[in-house]
Amino acid sequence: MEKYLFVALFAPIVGSLFSLLFTARKKNVITALVTSGLLLFSFVSSLTLLFAVHDGLVLHVKLMDWISAGSLNLPFGFIVDNVSVIMMVTVTLVSSVVNIYSMGYMAHDKGYNRFFTYISAFVFSMLILVMSDNFVGLFIGWEGVGLCSYLLIGFWYEKESASWAGNEAFIMNRVADLGMLMGLFLIYWQFGTFSYEEVFAHVGSVNVGVVTTIGLLLFIGAMGKSAQFPFHTWLADAMEGPTPVSALIHAATMVTAGVYLVIRASDLFMLVPEVGHIIATLGTFVAVFAASMALVNRDLKRIIAYSTLSQLGYMFVAAGLGAYWIALFHLMTHAFFKSLLFLGAGNIMHAMDDELDIKKMGGLFGAMPYTAILMAVASVALCGVYPFAGFFSKDAILAAAFNGGNFYIWFALFIGAGMTAFYSFRLIMLVFFGDKVYKKLGFHPHETYPFVLWALLPLGILSTVAGFFEKPFEEFVTKVLDKYEFSMAHSTELGLIFLTSGFVILVIVATIYKYAKGGFSKQLETMPLFLLLKNQYYIPKLYEVAIFKPYYALSRFAWKQIDVRIIDFSVDMIAKILYRSGQQSRKMQSGNLSDMLRWMVVGIVILLAIAIFYRPMV
């Protein structure tokens, strides 16, 4: 089975290296075909591994020794177990779909070949992250996806906003990665190894305070990658990148890496429920906080981005409460419907010449019915309506919150679910129904290529039916992860389900009704609350005032005062001294033999003096 593992892992990088050869050339369909083929290949291998793992196999291979220094022995080891194989399948599936989709989406872009290079490189990094059997391998993948994310956000680097967003994402992640790195150092310091297996085997025998610190530091890294508060601003700005990138990286895979880390290190987090509680609380906060920003935003992609943030919050709640399999389940279903949502948004953007303001759309259903249906499916799944995928996973999270006795978390998530329903259907209604505003603005939307729609179909199907795999999924994953016991009565659970579903459906119906009637009045937009939400709680402003500007001033000071006045000055000084001394000593070279003799004798006297008076230190 090892060869499947290696195929799954290395097929993407082969594709990436292949299309790398064409990056400087004109558009060449071969790059897209080859990378798509190799990604599909990788997907098939992952699927094969999934079945093999289901039959009880756990692959643990060591490719080669990587670093052997002193007591540190780091192999390039990979592990395929019940958790990582789920991630592998999800990642390769979504990336294959996105890659095929991009053939249509990027068809007229001049960075066509480059795009596929980055996407495949990203998939490779993500697989490294997922499959590594030690923290360092995970970190390498972690940085790899960060790099690819940076490259892809800034894909249209000639746009200033895009390169700014790329830098923002990269720098924010770097700040958070410092926490992660310190966590890794602490792990090595305490356990003397980076291997998951050994670390988790000894984690119980270590001081609880240290484990708490490690947990917190790792979670800081996870916060950066998963864009949790206060590192959340980069995700919304990352929408500057091409839409398939948003679907793949900033919805389905990379941003969930933080959740994956918490799930992977579940043995560690289990021991420190306080940290879990912090994670759950922060997740709850982000779930509601991000959803509230999505309520009023007019940017198509940003709405979905905030929705992603909010759903990541849900995942962290589940992971923080110890319901790791539920977190992973939501991660998977979310990957399906959120990438579908993004890709649908991509279709709309394409049809509308990259217009993003949803107020300028409306009535697009007639022009692009298939996209509309797919997006509606995805939205329903996101809201958690039976029988779509989101219903099962989200409900499980709510149930877990209620079960743990954390009623305030449950209530917040309950409200969050309502908000989700509202913003999802606000988007659907404004984009696909109502007045055809776009006609006034002179757009001519049209449905995209058929093969693109076909590529989306698997995601649409999975968004619909994935929920029914809840039980097998639980069994499959809990072979590795800890089980989560529901202690409440079955009737309570049912009641909760009905309550939530009822609430969500009510909100959906109300939203549809309200927007069918013409939406909210303009007066609302002047309310302080609306402005607060519209300006993202003024947090970007706050960062600008509190961090960017002082930092800019500091950098400027360092440049003007320290660099120019001290460092440059001293370097110039050395040059000047040398030059001056050269100018002065040039006179020695008068060419007059007598002068030379005199200098020679001076030298002799100095040498003699040294010979006599110099005593080396013994």
Next chain:
Amino acid sequence: MFETVAFYTFSILVIGMFGIVVFSKNALYAMSALAGGMIFISGFFFLLGADFLGVVQIVVYTGAVMALYAFGMMFFDATRDVKENIRFKKIIYSLAILSAIFTIFILMAPIYSMRIEAAYPTIQGVGNVQMIGLLIFTKYLVPFEVAALMLLAAMIAGIVLVKVKIEETPTNIEVARGEK
């Protein structure tokens, strides 16, 4: 007693002679004084029991070197006073004295700490010339032959340099070309 008298006499003579060499304005005087000084130096050698060296000193310096200088002088106008513009007198004297002091210091230091031992001690009853011959043809044979070769080369060089017609030197040819 004799040794003391001889040493001081020769010392005064040698210093006087060399003083004339260094400070005299007339080249002819300087050369004559140098020849005299050389002979007086050989007196020290005899005093020190280095008979062979003393003989060599007289033969080589007064016989060969000074003769060479004398012949060389014929090319130049020797009777005329040498005009020199001398600068930095204080520096020159202090440098000279300093370097002499340092050199002596270096020479004396190991002697006074009694750290040198005779590598080729003199043997009682064997004359100085015999001993030197013995050493030169055993231990110092290779340097001796090299010195012989060097002298030969120097002789040829001297002859060639003086004999070659000035027009044929490479530098001159270049100069001539440049003038054309």
Next chain:
Amino acid sequence: MITLTHYLVLSGILFSLGIVGVLRRKNLLMLFFSTEILLNAVNVGFAAVSKYYGDLSGQIFSFFIIAIAASEVAVGLGLLVLWYKRSGTIDLDSLQMMKG
């Protein structure tokens, strides 16, 4: 009683006389004379050390120094004559071609 120190002091005096000559004189011929003085000063020192330590190496060394002095004179005088033919002077200040 004359000791080694006497000879070495004499040698030092002669040496400084030689250096003064080298530094002071501008006439190339005088420069050669001064060089001879330097060499002879050293010879005296060597012979004295040889005597007082009963070691003949010093004398052998002096012997080679004399050989070197002879060669130096032969070549040096040849060059000097050549220079005189070219420039008509043997003043040191006429040798300025190596000015940097």
